[in-house]
Amino acid sequence: MTEIVDKHVESMLEELEEMQRIKLYTLEEIRAIMVKRKNFEHKINASTKELKSFTDYISYERLLLENIRLRRSKRNINDKKGSIEHKIIRRIKNLYEIAFQRFPDDIPLFLSFLKFCKRINHINAACDVVSNMLKRHSDNPQIWLVAANWHANDRKDVNTAITTLLKAVAVHKDNKTLYSEMIQIELSEATNRNVSTTEEKVTRQKLCVEKLEKIISTIFQNINDCGFHIEILQMLEKFVFTMKVQEMIIEHLLKHNSDDENIWHVLAQRERSDFNMENESNLETITTPRRTPKARLEACFAKYKEGLSKVSPEVKPKLWLLYVDFLFKLQEEGTGAGTVLKLKTLKSALNEMSEEGHLTEKHYILWLKIVDDENETLEIIKRGIRAHPSSVNLWLSRLRYEIEKNDIPSEVDQVFQQSAEALKEKGLPLWSAILRYHYLTSDDKKIEQIYQEGIKQPQEISNTLKPQYLEWLLLKKGISAARKVYKMLSTEKPNCKELHTMMLRLESMQIEFNYKEWTDVHKLACKQFGDKDVDVWINYIEFYLRYHKKNPNIKECVEQIRKQAMETLSNELICLFETKFDIVRASA
Incomplete structure (x- = not known):
């Protein structure tokens, strides 16, 4: 091993001499670099080799490379520019290659090498490593994804990226990330490249749609997850030219997953966003009259209601919640188009949901905030209590209503008694409220x-x-x-x-x-809680130290309390007690 290390170190001498000669580094700095490299060489050539030895060595050389760049810039040194750096780059590349031979399955090493190749523009070397990693790790979807990104983003080779992903999904038929990446690359290819004519743009988009149809069909065959299908639909929404593909997905969702509340929620939101406002049949834009904001809202509400009429009884409460939450969100937007329609639709939906027994406690409370009629308010509270008889908030609303609208204490007390019986141990807020009321009136x-x-x-x-x-x-x-x-x-x-x-x-x-x-x-307090509460003893001791200072036997009394505490407290609390006791005694 010593001979190998000496040989490698000797091969570095010319490089180091050049660094000293052109005054990049002093003699002392050159010696320090030599010592560092020699230590690294011993580690990577030891009988027991560790990946960290290689990664540390690589990190050191990469930092050295960056430091040389900075020194050249600062000192305006251009001699041997490229020659010294080339030798260091070649050393780093060799270190990676040796590490790959020793640790061929380490994915972080692979990713690190790709970044290095990108920085120094060693595309061919990176491609070789990508190819080898795919052969060794075809069972790892992440490797396929990294490879595809490398080809698409670093090499700008979209065709190879797509080919790579097609091979990947052939192995990993149910991997959602791979399909998503494939779609993103196709969309990027169709929209982000500069084109000289509208005809070329249309041609690209046509080709993209054809490819997307094939990808979506494959997804339908291999992944039975309507959540993922919705995710793809939403990915395509901002690209009008994909409307044909979007409709393909919607048709599949309604055919196979029409009993899913999220599908109807998404379709309703599409109506509000007016995705049907423009269509591109054969990618030729057809201009149709834009719907007014109010018309879009009406179409959105109608789609929710259509879903409510079609989903199963088990799913209906979930769709109701999505619908009502959306309606409340609209109310928060304030004034604007369809303000009256929004409020009217919300109240109607709440009333219908309440009658069907699906309205939650939270929504009853929210309902109360949008009504200003006393009789209506009381009716909503009563309906809420019937639906949720153990709701603290609803009973509290009932009591507050009675306090605000009724000046007869006996009737207020009657409502309080009803709430106390219904809530039992949960009724503390009601007890606090009735006390506040009688503080002022009784x-x-x-x-x-x-x-x-x-x-x-x-x-x-x-x-x-x-x-x-x-x-x-x-x-x-x-x-x-x-x-x-x-x-x-x-x-x-x-x-x-x-x-x-x-x-x-x-x-x-x-x-x-x-x-x-x-x-x-x-x-x-110590008698009742002294076995599990350190503070009752500490409070007792602090009381003695503060208020019995003149007692000549105070030390004995405190010691007696301490001894009693040690005998009473559980073993796991004794250490805590002693710590607190020392602090109290020191500050007395």
Whole structure:
């Protein structure tokens, strides 16, 4: 191996001497380059060869090549221009070739070499590698795709690119990406090249249509996926001359997949975009009167309705959703052509969808935003609740409606009771709303009655209302009343940590602190939650360190709390507790 390395290094001497002679690099820099190359040569000629050794060596040489270019430009050095670079390029090419021999299946290496060939314009070398990779990796669609792109974009050889893709789909009959690429190349060939006459343009487009028909027919034979067929249709939409092919796809979709909601959605959107406005029969443009925006909307709505009349009952709700979402989107566009038609069609669709039982909770809420009649609003809310009896938003809308339109509290309470019974543990927003209402309209006795009912509700509601109740009691009746209720509620199951947190805050707000009451809250919080909550212990310790500074036994008390916490907490929480404890003690 040493002999091989020495031989390779020796072959570099002339190149390096030239680099020094024309003052591209100093002697020290030349020596550094030599050391680097020698190390790389040892690695690639070692008994155990790794791909990384080759890629690192290649990367180094490519960076060196770029650095030479920059130095020549900066120092205005033109001597031996091309000679030095040619030797480095040849070395890089040789490194790639050796790497391909050692690692013939590495696709990133293949892609890297193609980029390198493109940069230095070594087309023939790249073509050879592409050919070899296709032979070795015909089972990999990505290789075929890269090869086709290479021919189409880098070599500008569309015919070879298409031939490559035809071979690819013969092997990978169901690969969607290959077909899509083939279509894109054909469209690009028909539209992007400069042509001198209209006749030549028409000829190209005719040929493109003929090829596309064959491709689409092959797709229909090999890929039974209407989603992909729709994707191809939408790819062709911006090319008017492909209308014949588009109609071919639509005919196939309606024949084989007419029960798919997405097909009718796409067809309706085509009406709105007026794809039928212009047609090119035999690629000769036929000018027809343009439809007005309102007429296009009407045709769009009609296509949705046609689909709704033809799809199966299982698919119908999905098409309804696409239709109604589109109608709401139209409303967001604001004023313009067909404004009245849009709103009228939307309301009609919502009403029909509701009657059929397909309208979602979200759409009932959206429906309420586009009506301004009180009776209509109430009717929509009631219909929504019948369809979605556990909807928090709809019940909340019902309660808000009653609050805004009715000045009789008993009737508001009646609606609230209905909502609370229907929503059960999900009803917290309704409890909050009814409390806000009675804060403004009722006396303290009524508010306390609601709180007392609320704290008996499921945990999802009571855990929020219990601490709120304490805070309200403090404001209305003082700390003694709050303590009394706290002591009663704190022992009820399930325990509520938020209740302790609120009581601790209320105790801290007093002008004269009652340390016994305050301490008892901490103790109870630790007793109920100390096995799974680090913070209750940390809060207890911080309380001692802050409010018992004059206690001569404070260190012993804190240590006792720490010891109790260590004995109570689960093993996985002890480390976290110790970390927080050290921080609290250090900042005390």
